[in-house]
Amino acid sequence: MKNTMIYKLIQNDTLGRYVLAALFALTVLVPLSNILMPEGSFLHVPTYTMTLIGKYLCYALLALALDLVWGYCGILSLGHGAFFALGGYAMGMYLMRQIGDRGMYGNAELPDFMVFLNWQELPWYWMGFDNFGFAMLMVLLVPGLLAFVFGWLAFRSRVTGVYLSIITQAMTYALMQAFFLNDFGFGGNNGLTDFKDILGFDIQANATRITLFMLSGGAVICAYLLCRFITTSKFGRVLVSIRDAESRSRFLGYRVEHYKLFVFVLSAVLAGIAGALFVPQVGIINPGEFNPVNSIEIVIWVALGGRGTLYGAVIGAVVVNYVKSFYTGAMPEMWLFMLGGIFVVSTIYANAGVIVGVILSVVASSFYMLLCKLFGMDINGFVMLIFALVSLYGCAKYFDNLVAWLKPKLLALGFVEKLLASKAQAVTEEAK
Numbered sequence: 009m010k011n012t013m014i015y016k017l018i019q020n021d022t023l024g025r026y027v028l029a030a031l032f033a034l035t036v037l038v039p040l041s042n043i044l045m046p047e048g049s050f051l052h053v054p055t056y057t058m059t060l061i062g063k064y065l066c067y068a069l070l071a072l073a074l075d076l077v078w079g080y081c082g083i084l085s086l087g088h089g090a091f092f093a094l095g096g097y098a099m100g101m102y103l104m105r106q107i108g109d110r111g112m113y114g115n116a117e118l119p120d121f122m123v124f125l126n127w128q129e130l131p132w133y134w135m136g137f138d139n140f141g142f143a144m145l146m147v148l149l150v151p152g153l154l155a156f157v158f159g160w161l162a163f164r165s166r167v168t169g170v171y172l173s174i175i176t177q178a179m180t181y182a183l184m185q186a187f188f189l190n191d192f193g194f195g196g197n198n199g200l201t202d203f204k205d206i207l208g209f210d211i212q213a214n215a216t217r218i219t220l221f222m223l224s225g226g227a228v229i230c231a232y233l234l235c236r237f238i239t240t241s242k243f244g245r246v247l248v249s250i251r252d253a254e255s256r257s258r259f260l261g262y263r264v265e266h267y268k269l270f271v272f273v274l275s276a277v278l279a280g281i282a283g284a285l286f287v288p289q290v291g292i293i294n295p296g297e298f299n300p301v302n303s304i305e306i307v308i309w310v311a312l313g314g315r316g317t318l319y320g321a322v323i324g325a326v327v328v329n330y331v332k333s334f335y336t337g338a339m340p341e342m343w344l345f346m347l348g349g350i351f352v353v354s355t356i357y358a359n360a361g362v363i364v365g366v367i368l369s370v371v372a373s374s375f376y377m378l379l380c381k382l383f384g385m386d387i388n389g390f391v392m393l394i395f396a397l398v399s400l401y402g403c404a405k406y407f408d409n410l411v412a413w414l415k416p417k418l419l420a421l422g423f424v425e426k427l428l429a430s431k432a433q434a435v436t437e438e439a440k
Contacts, residue, residue, distance in 0.1 A: 017236045024236065027319040028229060034061065035225030039218045055214055058221050059289050060333065064326045065224040066286040069231050071309045071325035072318060073278035076235050078307070079316030080244060081271050082251035084169075087158075087176030088279050089303035090183050091151035095280025096293040097187075098150055100200035101134060102143035103211070103288065107204050120202070121195045131193045140207055147284040148277050155276030156269065163265035163272075168254065177300045184298030199294025206288055217289070224285045228322065231278055235318050238271070247271060 018025050038053050038061060045052035070092050077083040109116040113123040117130055136142040158179060162172055190196035209216045238244050249257045250264055258264045287293045296302075306325075313324020335343045 014233060017233060017240060021236065021319070023317070024232070024319045027322055028232060031225055031229050031232075031322070035222055035229070039222060042214070042218065055217055059217055062217075062221040062224045062289045063286060064329050065221075065228050066282045066289070067309070067325040067329050068322040069224070069228045069282040069285070070279050070306055071313070071321035072228070072231050072235055073275040073282065074306050075310045075315055075318055075321035076238070076278070077271055077275045078310060079318075079321070080239050080251060081247045081268055082254070083268060083272060084173045084307070085176045085272075085275075086173045086300060086303045086307065087180040088275070088306050089300070090180040090298055091155065091276040091279035092283040092286070093183070093293070093297035094151045094154065095147045095283030096287040096297060097194060097200065097283075098137075098143055098146040098280070099284040099287045100203075100293040101137040102140060103203040103206060104200050105134070105138040106206065107202065110204055111202070119195075119200075121198065122193070125190055133193070144284070147280050151276040151280035152273050155273045159269045159272040163268045177303065180298055180300050180303055184295050184300075187295035187298060195294070197295065199292060199296075201292040203288065203291060211288055211291075220285065220289050224289070227281060227285060231281075232318060232322065239318070243267070
């Protein structure tokens with residue numbers, strides 16, 4: 009066991025082992041609970057909940073993809089939502105072709121939205137999507153090809169930092185606008201939906217849902233191990249050197265653009281796989297998935313979980329989306345306040361690990377909701393008071409950090425000695 013590749017990958021990754029064990033347990037136990045436990049049992053996991061967890065796992069895979077390029081190579085991409093959506097559209101096109109004559113208009117060749125728009129024939133770029141293998145190839149190829157072309161142009165031109173982030177966001181926004189057009193051939197504003205089956209199996213059947221859930225869990229585990237393999241290799245150490253000192257890495261003879269291009273394309277492919285697993289579980293894909301806000305949320309998941317850790321990306325994606333689902337149902341008007349509280353607390357406890365901050369903020373916000381329910385307190389006023397106190401504490405904490413940072417620099421410049429000398433002189437003069 010100790011000589012296996014998997015053991016070598018995770019032997020120095022304590023938290024990663026726990027996350028992988030939790031993912032494996034989740035992938036196995038949730039379907040078993042859904043099948044074996046009676047519906048009235050406390051241990052029974054309903055199909056809806058299982059599908060919801062499956063969606064979180066897809067988000068975890070997407071967060072892993074971003075952490076690979078941002079956490080280890082320093083590429084802050086605000087366009088990973090585009091790769092996710094393209095993988096989802098490739099899967100959606102396959103699922104639409106499987107509907108056949110069971111659609112509203114009974115046309116075996118054209119999807120319903122094309123019949124509604126009076127399209128006479130299937131566009132050339134829809135050809136082949138009736139074949140599952142071809143569709144899965146497109147899930148990998150389309151995001152990967154877009155990332156390759158974009159990355160080749162950007163990295164060769166040495167576009168980095170905030171400029172690269174803005175360009176990736178512009179790319180996502182341009183794709184969103186294009187996919188909103190009815191003439192583009194992807195369903196316009198409504199997107200692709202009303203899926204019937206996948207590989208001949210009813211997509212709404214419980215067995216199909218279980219299979220998709222287990223595939224999502226397995227994909228996250230495999231992606232984690234792949235990313236761990238890359239980041240712990242010599243290639244990964246070069247990536248970290250590029251992140252920390254790109255110019256020095258280039259001067260040492262490394263072809264920086266090649267390293268960045270490879271990891272960027274691989275990350276896009278992982279995001280596309282996440283999108284392909286996401287679509288059959290939620291039952292729809294539309295241009296809203298290209299929204300730049302979604303790409304920014306992915307960055308938030310990774311930042312809160314802790315970038316450059318891999319396991320932090322998984323935890324951040326699952327925790328934030330779980331909290332979002334819970335509070336948008338329990339107190340929809342307060343979700344943004346809760347999200348802000350997570351950011352503040354995570355920042356305050358950054359020295360103890362951002363994950364600790366996320367967990368503490370979730371516990372604190374849950375306790376807050378319980379207090380409001382029990383004592384009938386004014387929710388808005390109470391939240392504003394708590395967040396104000398937490399923010400003041402955070403400012404005070406960072407003021408101390410600022411003083412600690414400035415003190416040695418002031419000492420080096422002699423400012424402190426001069427200040428003390430002038431103060432001593434003033435005291436002496438007063439004494440006289």
